[in-house]
Amino acid sequence: MSAITEPNVSSTSTTAPPRRRRRRDHTYLFMALPAVLLFFVFHTYPAIQGILYSFTNFRGYGDYDFVGLRNYLQIFQDERALAAYRFTFVFAVLATVLVNIIALTVAIGLNGNIRFRNFLRGIYFLPNILSVLIVGFIFNYLFANLVPRIGEALGIAALSRNILGDPQLAWTGILFVAVWQAAAFNIILYLAGLQTIPYDLYEAADIDGAGTWQKFRNITFPMIAPFFTINMVLAMKGFLQVFDQIVALTGGGPGTSTESVSFLIYKGGFDGGQFAYQSANAVLFFIVLVVVSLAQTRILQRREVEA
Amino acid sequence: MTAQTGDAKRPNWGVTLLLCLGALTILFPLYLAVVTALKTPQELANSVFALPSTFRWQNFTEAIRLTNFFTAFRTSALVTVSVVVLTLITNSLVAYAIARNQHKRFFRYLYYYFISALFIPFPIIMLPVVRQTSAWGMDNPYGLIFLYVVYGLSFNIFVYVGYIKSIPRELEEAALIDGATTWQTFWKIIFPLLAPMNATVGILTCLWAWNDFLLPLVIISDPQFATLPLVQYIFQGQFSTNYNLAFASYLMTLAPMVIVYLLAQRWIISGVTQGAVKG
Numbered sequence: 001m002s003a004i005t006e007p008n009v010s011s012t013s014t015t016a017p018p019r020r021r022r023r024r025d026h027t028y029l030f031m032a033l034p035a036v037l038l039f040f041v042f043h044t045y046p047a048i049q050g051i052l053y054s055f056t057n058f059r060g061y062g063d064y065d066f067v068g069l070r071n072y073l074q075i076f077q078d079e080r081a082l083a084a085y086r087f088t089f090v091f092a093v094l095a096t097v098l099v100n101i102i103a104l105t106v107a108i109g110l111n112g113n114i115r116f117r118n119f120l121r122g123i124y125f126l127p128n129i130l131s132v133l134i135v136g137f138i139f140n141y142l143f144a145n146l147v148p149r150i151g152e153a154l155g156i157a158a159l160s161r162n163i164l165g166d167p168q169l170a171w172t173g174i175l176f177v178a179v180w181q182a183a184a185f186n187i188i189l190y191l192a193g194l195q196t197i198p199y200d201l202y203e204a205a206d207i208d209g210a211g212t213w214q215k216f217r218n219i220t221f222p223m224i225a226p227f228f229t230i231n232m233v234l235a236m237k238g239f240l241q242v243f244d245q246i247v248a249l250t251g252g253g254p255g256t257s258t259e260s261v262s263f264l265i266y267k268g269g270f271d272g273g274q275f276a277y278q279s280a281n282a283v284l285f286f287i288v289l290v291v292v293s294l295a296q297t298r299i300l301q302r303r304e305v306e307a
Numbered sequence: 308m309t310a311q312t313g314d315a316k317r318p319n320w321g322v323t324l325l326l327c328l329g330a331l332t333i334l335f336p337l338y339l340a341v342v343t344a345l346k347t348p349q350e351l352a353n354s355v356f357a358l359p360s361t362f363r364w365q366n367f368t369e370a371i372r373l374t375n376f377f378t379a380f381r382t383s384a385l386v387t388v389s390v391v392v393l394t395l396i397t398n399s400l401v402a403y404a405i406a407r408n409q410h411k412r413f414f415r416y417l418y419y420y421f422i423s424a425l426f427i428p429f430p431i432i433m434l435p436v437v438r439q440t441s442a443w444g445m446d447n448p449y450g451l452i453f454l455y456v457v458y459g460l461s462f463n464i465f466v467y468v469g470y471i472k473s474i475p476r477e478l479e480e481a482a483l484i485d486g487a488t489t490w491q492t493f494w495k496i497i498f499p500l501l502a503p504m505n506a507t508v509g510i511l512t513c514l515w516a517w518n519d520f521l522l523p524l525v526i527i528s529d530p531q532f533a534t535l536p537l538v539q540y541i542f543q544g545q546f547s548t549n550y551n552l553a554f555a556s557y558l559m560t561l562a563p564m565v566i567v568y569l570l571a572q573r574w575i576i577s578g579v580t581q582g583a584v585k586g
Contacts, residue, residue, distance in 0.1 A: 027488070027489040027490065028404040028407065028408050028414070028489065029404075031400050031401060031403065031404035031489075031493075032401050032404040032405060032414070032417060035397060035398075035401040035457075035460060036401075036417060036420075038457050039421065039424070039457055039460055042436065042439075042453075042454060042457050042458075043424060043427075043432060043457065043458065044424070045435075045439075046432040046435035046436040046439060047427055047431055047432045047435075049435035050431050050432060050434060050435050051431075053434070053435065060434075060438075106326070106329060109322050109325065109326045109329075110326065112319055112322050113317070113318055113319050113322075114318055114319055114322050114323040114326060115318045115320070115323045116323065116327075120323075120326050120327070120330060121576065122572050122576075123330045123333055123334065124326075124329075124330065124333065125572075125575075125576055126333060126337075126565075126568065127333060128579070129514055129518075129564050129565070129567075129568045129575070130518070130561055130564065130565075131517075131518040131520070131536050131560060131561060131564075132518065132520070133518075133520045133536045133539065133540065134536065134539060134557045134560055134561055137539065137543065137553070137557060138336060138339075138340050138554070138557060139336065141343075141550055141553075141554075142336060142339065145355060145550075146339070146355050149355065180332070180333075180336075185579070185583070188576055188579060188580055189580060189583055189584065191580075192580045192584065227584075230583070230584065234583065241428055241429070241430075243520075243521055244520050244521065247520070247540070261430075262428070262429075262430050265430040265433070265434075266430070266433065266521075266525070269433070269434045270434075270437075270525070275434055278430075278434065279431075279434055279435075282428070282430040282431040282433070282434070283431060285428060285430060285431070286426075286427060286428055286431050289426065289428055290426050293426065
């Protein structure tokens with residue numbers, strides 16, 4: 001209150017007097033500190049605990065001892081964990097590539113001179129707002145009941161039974177559902193990117209007699225390079241953590257053929273008494289995610305500059 | 308969007324047709340979900356595609372009874388609304404404090420601290436946090452609300468800080484000169500100006516809290532506190548003999564977000580785009 005007279009002197013000044021600034025600092029601290037403390041208690045502290053547990057033989061209850069790196073060494077010899085990593089990576093790479101191809105194609109279509117533009121955009125974005133779990137349940141039914149009937153009618157042996165029950169094919173069902181749903185999000189991002197391209201570029205290319213493919217390669221794709229980077233990194237990061245689709249479609253089965261790393265950590269950690277072991281797996285998974293995301297960003301951004 | 312007035316008279320029907328066909332791959336599974344929810348098991352056995360002879364609304368009432376739908380609906384609604392409101396109020400405030408003090412080392416490190424947490428996958432904190440929340444009596448909807456608000460901080464601070472930096476400081480300084488405290492300045496000047504980002508954060512948080520499955524799955528131990536996705540999961544085994552009931556139940560879980568989407572489609576799409584491009 002005492003400060004009221006002071007600013008009148010320098011009412012046009014854009015910098016606050018120093019004495020006042022120091023008092024404001026406490027307000028800012030008071031705004032930020034509770035959140036920081038809570039974030040530490042409920043996010044950072046559990047993460048540190050998880051890392052500490054990863055060096056023990058803790059089962060989630062009872063006593064435990066420190067065992068050093070034993071859990072980590074075991075993961076590299078654990079066929080089930082290795083299979084989960086293989087499955088997760090193959091799935092994530094395929095899903096990322098498919099989603100980006102489909103999303104870019106659809107986005108270019110939606111950005112073109114078409115009828116019902118807003119309506120179609122609305123439809124293509126719809127899957128993104130639906131619960132992944134419920135979508136998985138719906139497709140689970142379709143794979144079990146509808147697809148076999150179509151397979152029989154068309155005489156395709158591979159589709160005549162429930163693909164989710166086949167250890168060799170179950171992953172294709174998960175891939176299909178994941179791509180069906182995730183494409184929506186990437187379509188909208190690509191569409192936002194396409195709208196930043198000035199139309200004159202295409203007019204100039206038309207005058208130079210460029211074909212459709214040439215225009216795509218030399219104008220569209222370079223111009224949306226940053227959006228390509230974002231979409232690739234976000235999609236990959238999301239698909240590596242695939243969980244809901246697996247629960248809804250296969251529960252990791254048949255056998256353990258469709259267990260992702262997240263699913264294995266959940267299942268082994270809560271039901272399998274492998275609290276410490278799966279904590280080690282989670283730490284390893286964290287390192288893998290960071291390395292993949294950073295490498296991807298690095299490589300894709302270099303490409304942006306060259307383009 | 309750009310100057311295309313000349314071509315606007317000649318829409319590209321070929322591309323339109325292809326996109327309509329593509330849209331069918333999205334609408335067809337949803338169509339099947341709706342007709343399945345309205346059939347008898349007998350009708351379903353005869354034909355998966357066909358429309359039902361009469362709409363069997365009892366499937367919905369029966370599913371409501373079996374899943375205790377309204378209990379779960381109330382839980383999900385309570386969680387989602389509380390999380391959205393609390394997130395908008397608290398996360399923007401923290402972001403403001405950080406954004407306006409980035410010249411100070413302490414706040415700059417706070418910013419990096421929150422952002423770097425974006426890289427930490429949930430499985431790494433999942434096992435310890437479940438022990439922690441159950442030991443502290445937070446294995447209920449209130450604990451869930453709390454965790455969503457806290458876990459949203461990383462991403463929300465990122466998008467809010469980027470936006471707040473673009474707001475000219477002169478506005479706040481004018482308010483300070485008029486004798487407003489920093490709190491008053493935030494609520495009266497900054498918070499209203501954050502409207503576009505509030506919309507983005509609100510929409511993304513709403514979709515997250517309503518649809519999320521993993522956090523309720525590990526946190527909620529008592530089935531009476533289950534959120535809607537969790538209820539569908541718990542009852543899925545029971546339903547496996549009656550798809551009609553299951554689909555009625557699924558549709559009721561999806562419906563609220565679909566209705567919100569139909570009403571606010573434009574904002575949702577632009578909100579999600581803004582959030583993601585920042586992210």
